[in-house]
Amino acid sequence: MIAPGKDEPVRVETIVVPDPGPGEAVVCIQACGVCHTDLHYGQGGISDDFPFLLGHEAAGVVESVGEGVTDVAPGDFVILNWRAVCGTCRACRRGRPWYCFDTHNARQRMTLAATGRELSPALGIGAFAEKTLVASGQCTKVDPSVSPAVAGLLGCGVMAGLGAAINTGNVGRGDSVAVIGCGGVGGAAIAGSHLAGAEKIIAVDIDDRKLATAKELGATHTVNSRESDPVEAIRELTGGFGSDVVIEAVGRPETYKQAFYARDLAGTVVLVGVPTPEMKLELPFLDVFARGGALKSSWYGDCLPSRDFPMLIDLHLQGRLPLDKFVTETIALDEIDKAFERMLYGDVLRSVVVL
Known part of the structure; x- marks a missing residue:
């Protein structure tokens, strides 16, 4: 083609x-x-x-x-x-x-x-x-x-999402995770977070169909961001603190800001959505300093194919992925x-x- x-x-x-x-x-x-x-x-x-x-x-x-x-x-x-x-x-x-x-x-x-x-x-x-x-x-x-x-x-896409959670975000047992954007990559980030043992996985999207699929992939909670403020919703679902890891799978400044403010203090933001060249991001510099933690970009889920592909296929064949x-x-x-x-x-x- x-x-x-x-x-x-x-x-x-x-x-x-x-x-x-x-x-x-x-x-x-x-x-x-x-x-x-x-x-x-x-x-x-x-x-x-x-x-x-x-x-x-x-x-x-x-x-x-x-x-x-x-x-x-x-x-x-x-x-x-x-x-x-x-x-x-x-x-x-x-x-x-x-x-x-x-x-x-x-x-x-x-x-x-x-x-x-x-x-x-x-x-x-x-x-x-x-x-x-x-x-x-x-x-x-x-x-x-x-x-x-x-x-x-x-x-490509599924590995990018799985790796954004497991490799880049280092999601671990008991963590709270929010995923903004629940297409193929975001859905894979949800599945990866579930596989890693996250306790609470919050799926955010504007499409109820995608949110329903996110539940099938392991999301414990869903937020339709057309109907409610996703930052407030994520904080409410995490005791007022925000998620340990927030994965942005859209690639837009607006949703990245939501991810930035929806994470807990010293939490991690992972950008796996791909921006376009003309996009600009503006954040209060003091907030970047005061909130601590890590702001990461995930390239191809930071995967090593020789290590990750066989392992993930085996997990799938075992019924775990x-x-x-x-x-x-x-x-x-x-x-x-x-x-x-x-x-x-x-x-x-x-x-x-x-x-």
């Missing part, structure tokens, strides 16, 4: 996938989630390096590998990721590879069969296709008994435009393309 130019309709094209070179792998895609980031690519909101090969929340089977690849082999069932750590940058050398500043992608480019024009794969993956070429480090081997439609969601609840519908490749529309209207947590 190609985005040929800014705001142009996406379309199915035949592409050429080269044989894998050194450090590369070709993966046969079985399922790929439809993420808001793909829509941003098509709108020109990421870059203008058109045409884009969209899709990145994917799982499939390795078909072939290039010279020097030892971490995966043909026949392995893998989840694709956009954090293939380098092992040598300053973050990796300090033992923090989840912050890797020099992640790998395939060096070769896939091309359009009709014209030979090079494609830009979304997040270095490009998985709305029968096959894609990636760096071998972008492949994380997991238990093949899991549904590909479920597994692929860890490749309901990843299947994030799959609202499965669709064909030529239905992606309709899935983008449903996403904008808030009708789905995730549409998943099954190939």
Whole structure:
């Protein structure tokens, strides 16, 4: 599925996938989630390096590998990721590879069969296709008994939310957590908080449908912020103090301020919603100092795919992490435009393309 130019309709094209070179792998895609980031690519909101090969929340089977690849082999069932750590940058050398500043992608480019024009794969993956070429480090081997439609969601949005709670927010047993914005990422933050043993999980959204789903994912309380002030509601539900951790999964200054004031003294705010370039945030500087605690941003849930993906798949297979609840519908490749529309209207947590 190609985005040929800014705001142009996406379309199915035949592409050429080269044989894998050194450090590369070709993966046969079985399922790929439809993420808001793909829509941003098509709108020109990421870059203008058109045409884009969209899709990145994917799982499939390795078909072939290039010279020097030892971490995966043909026949392995893998989840694709956009954090293939380098092992040598300053973050990796300090033992923090989840912050890797020099992640790998395939060096070769896939091309359009009709014209030979090079494609830009979304997040270095490009998985709305029968096959894609990636760096071998972008492949994380997991238990093949899991549904590909479920597994692929860890490749981006669901991992971002789970990691925002578990990795970035360090949610622990007995904590109180509030999550503002209960789409796919916020819902995953709720599921992650529940998995981590949070005692009170407060879901905040303007859509009662999303709040109902949040309850299924582990929320103990819900707040419709169209009907009541979320800061006051969160404080009332936490003895007047505010939550230990507040996760902002919208990416707007207004909701970030709500998160800032809805946390307890010395509490933690985690921003996992993605702002747009023109947005500005203004806070009283004294309040930043006086309230203490931590203000964090969560990149990809601060995940390390080789560590987190297999563990989370195992938890799902044990019945402890309901990843299947994030799959609202499965669709064909030529239905992606309709899935983008449903996403904008808030009708789905995730549409998943099954190939």
